[in-house]
Amino acid sequence: MSGVEFSLIIPVKDEEAAIAPCLARVVAVLEALDDPVAHSFEILFIDDGSSDATLDMIRKANAADPRIRAISLSRNFGKEAALSAGLDAARGAAVVPLDVDLQDPPEALPKMIAEWRAGYDVVCGVRDNRQTDTLPKRITADFYYRAHNWLSDDKIPEHAGDFRLLDRKVVEVIRRMPERNRFMKGLFAWAGFKQTAVSYHREERKHGRTKYNYWKLWTLAIDGITSASTVPLRIWSYLGGLVALGALAYALFIIVRTLTTGIIVPGYASLMVAILFLGGLQLLSLGVLGEYVGRILTETKGRPLYIVRERIGD
Missing domain, CATH: 1.10.287 (Helix Hairpins)
Known part of the structure; x- marks a missing residue:
């Protein structure tokens, strides 16, 4: 291994306005940790076919801080593929996927790392509320989690997204999975290992706008159910x-x-x-x-x- 203690994976697409605020907040949180992570971390952006100045912003950030790395994909392959690319390239002993919009707050990372140090291999971030979502989205999200867990043997924590800490051995298991139709939350659940959860308050998006509409969410839901259950x-x-x-x-x-x-x-x-x-x-x-x-x-x-x-x- 490279000796890097902690990797933060951030998939991005057309997020030029969010790069600098995200880095400022994330780096401040990580450097303030009373943990070896504070002196040994990397931030890995996965540029999923951006058409704006996102990649230029990342290049400038890398020139100022070599702990910031990036992989640029040849086109838009989708978030699940971008996360897979991040897991393949991450070098840390622990890995956390994070959205650049910071709705999942970096301030939850110290609690996740503490649970990891306590012996847990997977530390899920679970939203304590969904007030930032519209009422239809809250209702459909609740219905989806219940339907998925009823249909599948691989239970996913309700109201948990991709924001979670994964130990290196969990990452290696997921990397060995060969399927192309990937629903990452389902793969995380299938891998098993010793798991716990950390609750956090989900914030409003401050920069850019979401790339998910209801049709994409519906498609993701179908992918999740068909990939996890017959x-x-x-x-x-x-x-x-x-x-x-x-x-x-x-x-x-x-x-x-x-x-x-x-x-x-x-x-x-x-x-x-x-x-x-x-x-x-x-x-x-x-x-x-x-x-x-x-x-x-x-x-x-x-x-x-x-x-x-x-x-x-x-």
């Missing part, structure tokens, strides 16, 4: 069985009614309802199956998770 496939098997049993029961009812009351011409409305209902179920089941088949295709292609265009500070 229960959705089983659900459609069970539902298909129930519909088949219902159809059989209805057929028996028709036979009995015909034998007792004579032949009755079936109604157009009931026939159309049955056809549309069963057709809708088939299309939905094909959609769920398609999600999994699409992931199989991505895995069989074997393309790299990301491509590095430039390294700064190596």
Whole structure:
């Protein structure tokens, strides 16, 4: 190993206004620590295809402080791939992913490091509230965490994001995972190890604006569930069985009614309802199956998770 005690991974895309405030606050927190981390840390930016002056800001920061490094990807590969690139390049004995918007406050890092020193391998940052989110986002986030933990054996802490401390041995386990469809919170949960949590107050975003809209959050949720569980496939098997049993029961009812009351011409409305209902179920089941088949295709292609265009500070 390089001897670096602590690595902070910060994925960025078009965040030129946030680089300097983020560094000022993070460096102040780390240098004030009563811990060896204060004298042995690195800050690793992952530039995920920025089109503004983000990379220039990072170059200036590196020229002033060699503890600041960066990897620039050849295009926008997405946050999950950027985090993977950061884990591959981080050199610290402990690693923490952090968003540049500082909604997850660096002031929580001392508590995380203290828990790590106490023997924990993973220290999750858990939000004590979601008041900075809109009401629809709070409701959908709560529903997602509950749904994910109900469907998957790999439970993720509720209201915990990517902000967490990972010991080097946990990082190495995650780096060895070969899948291309990556949901990092699920991978962190799958790895296991001795875990604890640190609560913190999530702040308002002060610089730039979020890159996540509701559609991207929905896509991330689908990726999270399909990467962690095959229960959705089983659900459609069970539902298909129930519909088949219902159809059989209805057929028996028709036979009995015909034998007792004579032949009755079936109604157009009931026939159309049955056809549309069963057709809708088939299309939905094909959609769920398609999600999994699409992931199989991505895995069989074997393309790299990301491509590095430039390294700064190596």
